[in-house]
């Protein structure tokens with residue numbers, strides 16, 4: 378039994394989901410924002426990445442609040458990948474929110490409420506606070522464990538801390554003992570202890586203990602024992618989003634909704650109060666606004682009301698940077714009978730800086746497939762990669778990416794270790810790409826229920842003719 382359990386745990390920890398863009402670690406630009414041919418998981422698409430780099434710099438310098446960018450191009454040309462690259466390059470301090478146009482309609486709230494929430498998730502508020510902390514080297518920790526069966530709940534103790542100038546004792550309650558345990562604090566560590574929230578941060582080990590061989594690993598960081606008073610006032614900075622402040626202050630939902638995501642509609646008065654409070658903090662120098670990025674994929678799925686909302690929302694001085702993407706050409710604007718480029722009304726389009734993505738060359742497809750093989754930990758023979766590249770050129774990059782894992786499973790089934798041509802051929806026969814699936818439908822349409830003639834205005838709702846990018 379014990380053995381079985383062990384192997385089960387091992388298997389479970391190995392199962393990690395790999396997202397479609399998990400290999401993207403940035404935009405792959407050098408220090409002067411020039412794209413490297415292959416870097417940070419990004420391949421080719423040089424012009425679009427260069428343009429995205431300029432946008433990135435403007436976001437970092439906070440020069441373009443309220444601006445919007447459109448990434449347009451054929452399916453599978455890396456529009457979402459570029460948006461992910463921007464997100465990764467921005468770091469954790471700048472909020473980045475990603476939604477698909479269609480999500481606006483599936484949430485249990487009005488379209489404008491869903492958009493408002495998405496906008497406010499992408500606006501950060503950096504709040505500065507003065508807080509009282511104890512900063513010093515731990516001399517000793519002693520914990521009394523009562524003999525009665527109270528367990529951890531009743532634990533109390535004492536911690537002695539020192540600076541180069543003084544030493545003092547402080548009582549410990551169960552929560553602090555747990556926090557010290559979690560951080561694995563021991564004598565000789567230099568720590569900061571935030572009294573208000575009970576948070577303990579380990580800064581490193583005191584230089585005076587550098588001879589303790591028992592606790593030293595190659596990663597041990599040594600720091601000086603702090604000087605002066607143990608008790609200090611420190612400035613701490615928290616970055617939260619406007620949406621988080623809304624949810625915490627919305628009486629009907631409360632902060633727990635942050636974890637469930639079930640926020641419901643938030644009242645306009647609550648938001649107004651929060652906006653004036655934040656404005657007050659900004660005037661007093663206690664807070665500053667960090668405009669983040671809101672990325673809306675498949676923007677053609679929004680309708681005319683949403684577009685008019687976006688037009689207005691971009692005028693707000695706290696607005697985030699809006700990045701939208703679409704693979705549509707001339708398309709009907711949802712909710713109207715009008716056809717417009719990318720299905721976006723001209724007045725909104727006029728506000729957008731447009732970045733276009735181009736189809737990939739054979740070499741670029743091969744490079745992307747190689748990166749994906751590494752990401753998915755699949756070993757593949759050179760000839761098999763070559764065949765997969767040809768399939769990618771003939772069908773789509775996305776289809777070829779999907780075949781990597783399927784081929785690895787086919788290889789495993791025949792007890793092979795490296796994916797060979799035969800595995801690729803096998804999965805190519807098993808799974809249809811769009812072209813073959815379409816061809817099959819045309820040939821067998823009479824055997825399907827409610828079949829309508831393919832490739833007529835009727836069958837495509839008139840959209841096929843309008844979409845120069847969509848290859849149906």
Ligand SMILES: Nc1ncnc2c1ncn2[C@@H]1O[C@H](COP(=O)(O)OP(=O)(O)OP(=O)(O)O)[C@@H](O)[C@H]1O
Nearest residue numbers: 397398418419420422452453454455456457458704
């Ligand atoms: N330049 C690139 N470098 C590395 N990987 C890329 C690149 N372009 C695309 N990919 C990868 O190829 C796959 C398809 O690309 P992506 O989803 O970004 O295309 P898209 O243009 O957003 O497509 P669609 O219009 O269908 O939404 C993803 O796994 C993506 O990470």
